[in-house]
Amino acid sequence: MFSAIKNAIHLLRNMDFAALGRISEKIDLPKVMETVAAMDDKQLAGLMKMLERGGGAPKELPPVDGDFYDLSHLLSEEDRALQLQVRAFMETEIQPIINEYWLKAEFPFEIMEKLAALNICGLTYEGYGCPNRSFLMEGIVAMEMARIDTSISTFFGVQSGLAMGSIYLLGSEEQKQEWLPGMQQLKIMGAFGLTEPEVGSGAAGGLTATAKRNGDTWILNGQKKWIGNATFADVVVIWARDLDDNEVKGFLLRKDTPGFSVEKMEDKMALRVVQNGRITLTDCAVAEADRLQLASSFKDTAKVLRMTRAGVAWQAVGCARGAYEHALRYTRERRQFGRPIAAFQLIQNHLVEMLSNLTAMQTMCYRLSQLQDGDVLKDEHASLAKVFCSLRTRDIVSKAREVMGGNGILLEYNVARFVADAEAIYSYEGTKEINSLIVGRAITGHSAFV
Secondary structure: OHHHHHHHHHHHHHOOHHHHHHHHOOOOHHHHHHHHHOOOHHHHHHHHHHHHHHOOOOOOOOOOOOOOOOHHHHOOHHHHHHHHHHHHHHHHHHOOOHHHHHHHOOOOHHHHHHHHHOOOOOOOOEEOOEEOOOHHHHHHHHHHHHHHOHHHHHHHHHHHHHHHHHHHHHOOHHHHHHHHHHHHOOOOOEEEEOOEOOEOOOHHHHOOOEEEEEOOEEEEEEEEEEEEOOOOOOEEEEEEEEOOOOOEEEEEEEOOOOOEEEEEOOOOOOOOOOOEEEEEEEEEEEEHHHEOOOOOOHHHHHHHHHHHHHHHHHHHHHHHHHHHHHHHHHHHHOEEOOEEHHHOHHHHHHHHHHHHHHHHHHHHHHHHHHHHHOOOOOHHHHHHHHHHHHHHHHHHHHHHHHHOHHHHHOHHHOHHHHHHHHHHHHHOOOOHHHHHHHHHHHHHOOOOOO
């Protein structure tokens, strides 16, 4: 009895009656006392552990970083600095405005001057004002752009890769001097016209756009579809079938050419910031001097696609990484049942699966770029990366949307854009099926193309 009285006096001396009054306004204190008194030692220990975890200084969390294997630290100091410079540009200039432009399906032309100042256009080319950096660095840049928004990365890939690349690989010296310096500075905009309304995967042998030579002039007719940057391009690389030899040839079509018209494609669910156009060619006269002099068949077109397909695989990495990092950050901030949802087993399982696929994608693309820098890249190497990365990106963005619940479909949480854009990456620069057949031919020795 004496011991009980002594303990009661001790409790009364140390009890904050004001705090007790505030608590009693929110909960049934007698009921709480009854419940706690009925607990066994193990339950009480668990309760105390939970209370201790809830108090004190905030727990320091690891950084949100999708580069789990620290591949970026394998870069040289110069390349790492450029990576961080591009990242800063995307986070400060693009992230705050991209949802607004996505809703409007418009392009933020005001970014051009600051983007040009990064000096990354035509990154791997030598001369003509281009930086002559590695293919690995080009992939890292594509990833950093797509990590914030895949549309900006796609716009840049068309300008720097497909359009400039066609001229750099297949143009005459005069054509390179005329176009590449201005394109590198983003003062001249380019587009790449290969896909047609009825011809996508079958471009190698089925182009319906035609070219007919008449002296020193070529007459082009036909249509192109899904042509990124087409609505504002100063020059469009048009691929057409020569009616005389049935081979694919490339032409540099200037925007003011009579018979050339572009209609903006509306109502896209993905890459909404990219300005895709449907091009109509009606008896367009193109001088022989504007024909890509080193492009005489689709094999030459394929050289450009091989070079840029590796960049698309890196884009898939960026899209997946952006979705993963947004989802991870969200799960650490979103609280349910008194805890961050990142503390729940099922959420952690989703995050680890996402990170596993993302890490595999990054390491594959890193090696792919090494092959490209070593000048031993083959079509099947790029195709395998495109197949794997575009598939895994779909899975990652799906899980990112899943861990965010209903908020995952709201633009303000950013992941919805990645979910949509993953579908575009899955299809362009060769579908999963076409790229699979390229790899299949390489490993079996048998072509399954029909």
